[in-house]
Amino acid sequence: MWTSVFVSGIVLGSFYTLISLGFALIFGATHTFNLAHGELLVLAGYVAYWLWKAFGLSLLFTFPAAVVVALLLCFVLQRLFSLLSEPRELNSIVVSFGIAILLQNGMLFCFSGDYRLIRVPVLNQGFHLHQIYLSYGQVALLALSLLVIALLYLLMRHTYVGKALRATIQDREAASLAGINVSGMGVVAFGIGAVLIGLAGPLYGCIHYLYPTAGPQATLLAITITIFAGIGRLRGLILGGWVLGLAESATVFLWGASWRELVSTIILLTVLALRPHGILGRDER
Amino acid sequence: MPFLRLEVLSKKFGDFWALREIDFSINEGEIVGLVGPNGAGKTTLFNLITGRYRPSRGKVLFRDQEITYCKPHEIRKLGISRTFQSCRPFAKMTTLENVIAGRVFSGKFRLFPQRIDIDTAEELLELVGIAHKAQTPAGDLTLSEQRRLDLARALATQPRLLLLDEVAAGFSPVAVKQAVELVRRVQQKGVTLLIIDHFLTLSLRVSDRLFALDHGEKVAEGTPQEVMRNREVIRAYLGMRHEEP
Amino acid sequence: MRGTKTTKRRHQELRLADSILLLGFVFLLLLPVLARDSDYVLQVFTHAVLLATLALAWNILGVSGSISLGHAAFFGVGAYGSALLSLNFGFSPWLTVPLGGLVATVVATLMGLICLRLRGAYFALATLAFVEIPKVITDNWDGLTKGSLGLVGLPGFTALRLGRYSVDFGASPAAVYYLVLCSALLLASLVALIFRSNLGLALQAIREEEVAAEAVGVQVQRYRLLSLLVSGFFTGVVGGCYAHLIRYIEPGLVYGIHFSAVPMIFAICGGRFTILGPALAALILYPVDQFIFHPLLPAGHQFLYGAVIIVAVLFMPSGFWGHLRKGQFALLKTRSVE
Numbered sequence: 093m094w095t096s097v098f099v100s101g102i103v104l105g106s107f108y109t110l111i112s113l114g115f116a117l118i119f120g121a122t123h124t125f126n127l128a129h130g131e132l133l134v135l136a137g138y139v140a141y142w143l144w145k146a147f148g149l150s151l152l153f154t155f156p157a158a159v160v161v162a163l164l165l166c167f168v169l170q171r172l173f174s175l176l177s178e179p180r181e182l183n184s185i186v187v188s189f190g191i192a193i194l195l196q197n198g199m200l201f202c203f204s205g206d207y208r209l210i211r212v213p214v215l216n217q218g219f220h221l222h223q224i225y226l227s228y229g230q231v232a233l234l235a236l237s238l239l240v241i242a243l244l245y246l247l248m249r250h251t252y253v254g255k256a257l258r259a260t261i262q263d264r265e266a267a268s269l270a271g272i273n274v275s276g277m278g279v280v281a282f283g284i285g286a287v288l289i290g291l292a293g294p295l296y297g298c299i300h301y302l303y304p305t306a307g308p309q310a311t312l313l314a315i316t317i318t319i320f321a322g323i324g325r326l327r328g329l330i331l332g333g334w335v336l337g338l339a340e341s342a343t344v345f346l347w348g349a350s351w352r353e354l355v356s357t358i359i360l361l362t363v364l365a366l367r368p369h370g371i372l373g374r375d376e377r
Numbered sequence: 378m379p380f381l382r383l384e385v386l387s388k389k390f391g392d393f394w395a396l397r398e399i400d401f402s403i404n405e406g407e408i409v410g411l412v413g414p415n416g417a418g419k420t421t422l423f424n425l426i427t428g429r430y431r432p433s434r435g436k437v438l439f440r441d442q443e444i445t446y447c448k449p450h451e452i453r454k455l456g457i458s459r460t461f462q463s464c465r466p467f468a469k470m471t472t473l474e475n476v477i478a479g480r481v482f483s484g485k486f487r488l489f490p491q492r493i494d495i496d497t498a499e500e501l502l503e504l505v506g507i508a509h510k511a512q513t514p515a516g517d518l519t520l521s522e523q524r525r526l527d528l529a530r531a532l533a534t535q536p537r538l539l540l541l542d543e544v545a546a547g548f549s550p551v552a553v554k555q556a557v558e559l560v561r562r563v564q565q566k567g568v569t570l571l572i573i574d575h576f577l578t579l580s581l582r583v584s585d586r587l588f589a590l591d592h593g594e595k596v597a598e599g600t601p602q603e604v605m606r607n608r609e610v611i612r613a614y615l616g617m618r619h620e621e622p
Numbered sequence: 623m624r625g626t627k628t629t630k631r632r633h634q635e636l637r638l639a640d641s642i643l644l645l646g647f648v649f650l651l652l653l654p655v656l657a658r659d660s661d662y663v664l665q666v667f668t669h670a671v672l673l674a675t676l677a678l679a680w681n682i683l684g685v686s687g688s689i690s691l692g693h694a695a696f697f698g699v700g701a702y703g704s705a706l707l708s709l710n711f712g713f714s715p716w717l718t719v720p721l722g723g724l725v726a727t728v729v730a731t732l733m734g735l736i737c738l739r740l741r742g743a744y745f746a747l748a749t750l751a752f753v754e755i756p757k758v759i760t761d762n763w764d765g766l767t768k769g770s771l772g773l774v775g776l777p778g779f780t781a782l783r784l785g786r787y788s789v790d791f792g793a794s795p796a797a798v799y800y801l802v803l804c805s806a807l808l809l810a811s812l813v814a815l816i817f818r819s820n821l822g823l824a825l826q827a828i829r830e831e832e833v834a835a836e837a838v839g840v841q842v843q844r845y846r847l848l849s850l851l852v853s854g855f856f857t858g859v860v861g862g863c864y865a866h867l868i869r870y871i872e873p874g875l876v877y878g879i880h881f882s883a884v885p886m887i888f889a890i891c892g893g894r895f896t897i898l899g900p901a902l903a904a905l906i907l908y909p910v911d912q913f914i915f916h917p918l919l920p921a922g923h924q925f926l927y928g929a930v931i932i933v934a935v936l937f938m939p940s941g942f943w944g945h946l947r948k949g950q951f952a953l954l955k956t957r958s959v960e
Contacts, residue, residue, distance in 0.1 A: 125743060175936045181743035182689060186890065186935050189691070193883065193928030201922035308879055312754075315747055350762050357754040361736055364748050427837060453839040461837075467830035469895055470823075478827045481820045482839035489819050534838055 096224050097345045098338065103230045105337020106237035107299070108313050109330050111292045113244060114285035115314035120261035120323050121281030124173050124184035129289070129314050130307030131195035136162050136293020137302045138199060141208050151212055151294060159290030165195075166286035170279055192307060199304040207301040215298065233295065240291055244284075245326055253280060261323060309353070316360040335359070378441060380405040380569055381426070381457075381538055386435035388421055388593075395421045396593045398435070403538070408560065408570045410580025410601070413590035414613050419573045420462060422590070423540050427459050428452045439538070453483060456537035460530075460544060462573070464523040468516030472526055475515050476501055479533030501529040505559060521552055525559075532563065539563065541572045545579045557582050581605070589613070639946040643898070646905065650803060654796035661795050668799045668867075670908040672860060673884055675806045677892070677900035678813050679856035680885035684894045685822065686849050687829030688741075691882050692749030693857050695733065695756050696726040698877035700858025701865035702760055705773050708866070715779050719862035726858020727851050729756060734847045750882070757877035772872025776865055798867065805863070806901065809856060814897045816852075825849055826895075857885075887927050891934040893941025902943055 115129040126132075139161050140154035169191065176183045215229030248254035259267040260277040268274045300306065317336060321328030340355045379402035386399040396418045403409050411419050424430040426437055428449040437445045444452055467475050476498035477490050502508040505525040510518060515526055524544055531539055545556045560583050564570060574580040580587060580601070587604040589597040597607040604610055649656075650671075657663040680693055704722030707713050713721075732755075737748040760767050767773070779791040779801065789797050816822050824845045827835035836842055861881075865871050885900070888907065893899030907930060915923040938945055 125747070172932065172936065177936075177939065179742055182746060183935055185691075185743055185746050186689065186886075187932050189883065190887075190928040190931035190935070193931070194925050195928075197922035197925035197928065201919065204921065305879075312751060315751070319747075351758060353754050354758045357751040357758075360751045361748060364740055364744055365736060429833070429836070449836045450839045450841050453837065459837055461834060465831040465834040467827050467834065469830055470826055474823065474826075478823045478835075478840075479838045481823065487820060490823070530834075530838060 093345075097341050099224055099226065100230070101338035101341035102334055103234045103337070104341060105334035106241075106330070107233050107295070107333075108317060108336050109333030110237040110240055110288075111296060111310055112314035112317040112329060112333065113241070114288040114292070115311075116318040116321065116329055117257075117261075117281050117288070118285040119318055121257060122173065122278040123181060123264075124176070125181060125188065125315070126169065126285075127185055127188040127311055128169065128191040128195055128307070129188075130310035130312075131192045131199070132162055132165055132286075132289045132307075133293045133296055133310050134302055134304070134307045135165070135195060135199060136290050137210070137297030137300075138203050138208070140294035141210050141297050141302060142203070144210055145208075151210065151298070154294050155291060158293045159287050162286040162290035162293065163283065166282045166289070170282040174275075174278075192311070196304045196307065203302075203304065205304060207303050208297070209301050210294065210297040212298055229299065233299065236295060240288065241326070241330065244288070247284075248326065257281060257284075312356050312360070316356040316363075319360060320363050379403065379438075380407075380440060381571075382436075382438040383422075383426075384436040384438070386422075386425060386437065387433050388418075388425055388430060389433040394593050396425070396432075396590075399590075399595055401588055401595065401598070403569060403571060405569055406564070406567070407585045408564055408572065408583050410577075410584035410587045411571060411573045411590065412575070412577055412580060412587055412604070412610075413596075415575065416592075417590040417613075418593040419575075419590060420542060421593075423459055423542060423573065426452075426540065427457060450482075453534060456535070457540070458531040458534045458536035458538075459540035460524070460527040460542050462542040462546075464520070464527045466515035466518070466523050466526055466530075469514055471512050472502065472507060472515050472518065473498055473511040475526055476529050476533045479530035480535075483534045498529075498533060501532055502526075504532070504562065505529045506555070521548060528559070528563075532568075536568055538569045538571065541570060543573055543575060545574070546576060548578065553578050635946055639943075642946075643902075646902070650905070654799055658796075664795045664799055666909055666912045667905075668795070668802050670905050670912075671799070671802045671806050672864060672867075673888065673908055674901035674904035675802070675809050676857060676860045676881070677885040677888035677904045678806070678809050679853055679860060681853075681889045681894060681900045682813060682816060682856065683849050683853035684886075684889050684900075685817065685829065686825040686846055688846065688850075689746045689886060689890075690749045690850075690853075691746050691886065692733065692737075692752045693853075693885055694877050694879065694881040695729055695749075695753045696854040696857035697861035697864070697881040698753075698760065698873070699729045699756050700726040700861030701871050701876040702767060702773075703858065704862030705776050705865045705871055706766065708777050709773065715777055715862070715866040719859055719866065722862035722865075723855045723859035726861065727855045729858075730851050730854025731847075733854070734850045738843060738846050738850065753877055753879075753882060757873055760873045760877065767873075770873055772870065772875070773865075774870050776869040776871070778866055778869060802863070802867075805859075810898060810901060817897050821845065821848070884927065887931045889941075891930050891941055893944030893947075895940060896943045896947060899941045899943030903941070 111133055115126060118124065118126050136158040139158045140151065143149040143154045143157055144151060169188070172187060173184055176187065215232060216227060218225055218227035248258050256267070256272045257277050257280060259270065259272055260274050264274050296310070313336065317329055317332035320332035320335065336356060336359060339359065340352050343351050343355050382402040383399050386396060387394065388396045399422065411422065413419055421430065425432050428444070428447050428451070431446060436443055439455055439457060442455070444455060467478060470478070477494050480494050480497060481487065481490055499508060499511065502511055505528055507518070507522050507525050510522060515523065518526060528541070528544060545553050548556060556579060560570065560579065572580050572584065584601055586599065587601050588595070589604055589607065589610045591609065591613040596609040596613060597604045653667055654664060676697070680690065683690055700722040703725035704715065704718040707718040707721055708715055733749065733752050737745055737752060740748050761770055763769070781788050781790040781792070791797050791801065824835065824840045827838070827840055828842055828845060832842055861876060888903040889900035891907065892901070892903030907926065911923060911926050915926050934941060
């Protein structure tokens with residue numbers, strides 16, 4: 093029994109990492125928190141749902157549209173964030189909170205408050221592997237999550253833009269001294285973040301019900317994993333996702349689904365209590 | 378009995394010794410200048426005395442009482458106050474409120490500022506010469522006015538020992554002259570002063586003694602004349618100049 | 623020359639601000655007479671005043687510079703505390719509402735222990751996450767709280783008797799309105815006192831320059847905790863009032879992000895550094911939302927709140943009331959000015 097808890101925890105955790113990547117990247121490069129992250133994700137899911145439902149488009153072809161919508165919105169977000177005054181971290185929270193409200197109401201207006209799910213029947217079938225039942229949905233989710241993470245890893249390691257972005261995330265001042273356009277990298281981070289959100293959104297719509305206020309839960313997951321990982325560590329994000337996924341599936345197994353929401357809260361508050369100066373660890377001299 | 382005494386006081390940030398084995402004392406009623414080039418550890422020393430940082434080693438004694446690990450507000454209660462290099466005014470509060478805030482948290486706790494708190498604050502603003510700005514938000518003051526305000530706020534806490542961090546930096550000759558007079562008036566009120574003074578604008582004129590730091594270590598101590606003739610001090614200051622392109 | 627011009631303009635602005643305040647106050651006092659034909663109008667304004675009280679309570683913490691995204695925790699605990707006490711022990715709401723506030727204070731202590739070591743953005747995120755704790759516990763404690771079913775049939779405020787006169791809150795919406803208005807005025811006076819007291823001075827000093835506040839002897843953490851507790855208590859009281867006015871609560875409603883977001887939005891739009899700004903923003907924005915945007919856009923009318931908070935943070939960080947009263951925010955006057 094525990095093996096299947098473990099497997100579903102890893103699958104869930106990989107997916108959680110996938111949905112936090114955009115948030116973490118934007119935070120790392122620009123030091124702003126995008127509290128509208130979950131709403132963008134849900135909106136990308138709605139776009140996929142709408143194309144799938146209204147035009148019968150295969151799920152695979154909905155990804156480009158979701159990416160385009162996420163890119164447009166992230167561009168607006170980036171423009172707004174560039175207007176922020178100090179303290180930027182805190183102000184970005186308040187502004188993006190406002191954007192989250194705007195998006196929630198926009199989605200309520202466009203898609204109503206009904207619960208929606210992108211149903212792909214094949215994903216619910218499955219097979220047995222050494223007595224562990226795996227659904228094709230789980231396998232696809234794990235494979236796609238790991239694929240996107242791997243692509244991001246290659247991008248960050250082996251392209252000029254990726255290297256510049258990593259340098260910006262690790263040390264903004266040093267990066268700008270080395271001739272990297274730091275604010276330009278912020279725009280790039282929003283762009284890549286948007287692509288990641290656009291890829292994660294339709295998947296989210298396949299395994300979670302979509303409704304206008306589903307966003308904050310996803311945002312909380314992203315915050316938790318990002319703060320758990322610390323800044324600029326892709327491996328930390330994967331580990332954070334797995335820890336969260338495993339803790340959630342163990343909690344659901346032991347105490348029931350209604351306690352699941354508490355898991356990310358407790359992990360987040362614990363990490364913050366251990367690192368009260370925040371994950372940047374700046375110590376004022 | 379020395380008024381303030383530091384014993385082998387040291388502070389390490391990571392692998393970097395910001396201060397190393399400082400032994401030093403101040404007598405009651407003195408004005409002592411703390412000089413040294415940038416990064417010598419002057420402000421760190423203030424932060425250790427006022428309890429913002431905990432020393433890695435050593436002791437701080439104030440009137441024969443050990444205060445090494447006391448909290449900032451406890452040290453404040455014993456009678457040590459400071460000003461800040463960057464002034465740190467409460468920007469959205471008025472100048473007057475800034476000084477009142479300096480006064481009301483030192484003594485017995487009262488729920489509201491008393492008449493006397495307001496009166497004293499006004500007198501202090503007059504003393505430092507910015508009484509006409511009493512109702513201006515502190516953030517709107519000029520740098521020189523903010524330094525005066527910072528001094529008034531520190532004086533409002535009724536200190537026995539006052540630590541001044543670069544009060545006259547960037548002042549015009551006229552303003553420096555006013556600052557000299559101001560420091561003397563503060564001394565006459567029975568306050569002992571320790572003054573950080575990178576450019577020696579103030580301390581050469583008012584100090585009884587100078588204490589020179591370089592790279593976190595003591596390099597000289599004595600009368601201003603003695604210290605200024607000290608080769609280490611000249612090297613620390615001039616050497617730095619010569620290395621600059 | 624230029625100086626006198628700006629002084630003159632500032633005086634005009636201040637006079638404008640004062641007249642707005644006076645007119646608004648008279649309007650609020652006369653509202654039950656003006657709107658005697660429409661229970662709906664009165665209902666909307668009752669809720670607006672309730673939200674104004676909530677924003678005032680939020681700002682007791684807000685003035686110290688901390689932005690909380692978790693006040694729904696206190697609101698919900700206050701509502702549930704009060705509701706359960708009245709349902710299980712038959713106490714009158716007049717007693718259980720303050721008790722609910724005390725329960726909220728206990729939760730505020732817990733939040734303080736966990737979150738107050740953090741500053742700025744991290745404090746905000748921690749409070750946002752913290753709400754889940756009381757919410758999930760309430761949701762799961764079926765035996766006590768009936769879980770996600772919620773509590774129905776809560777008693778309303780009982781009639782008050784004073785000699786021969788009696789005020790029946792069950793029968794008269796106007797009585798309820800005046801009750802809520804009175805509590806709002808009481809809290810506003812209390813906030814004014816706090817702002818002018820040494821506590822207010824300490825909180826503002828912490829907000830402006832924590833290091834300097836520490837240096838003048840402010841015990842920063844103690845004052846931050848105190849402001850959180852007071853803020854939590856009054857938020858809990860408002861939560862209790864809400865429970866007994868609506869007479870139905872469920873976890874998703876009272877712990878919902880709405881009751882964390884709305885006081886923050888009102889406080890920041892109105893002006894976090896002013897006494898009345900948060901309340902005024904609630905009294906303007908909520909009726910605008912209900913009377914104008916709700917009929918136009920039944921689904922999605924609350925986009926208004928998102929829009930105003932974005933505009934406020936980016937373009938008017940001291941809030942509209944703070945902007946109007948600029949130059950007159952001095953709380954302590956000199957002799958000469960008087």
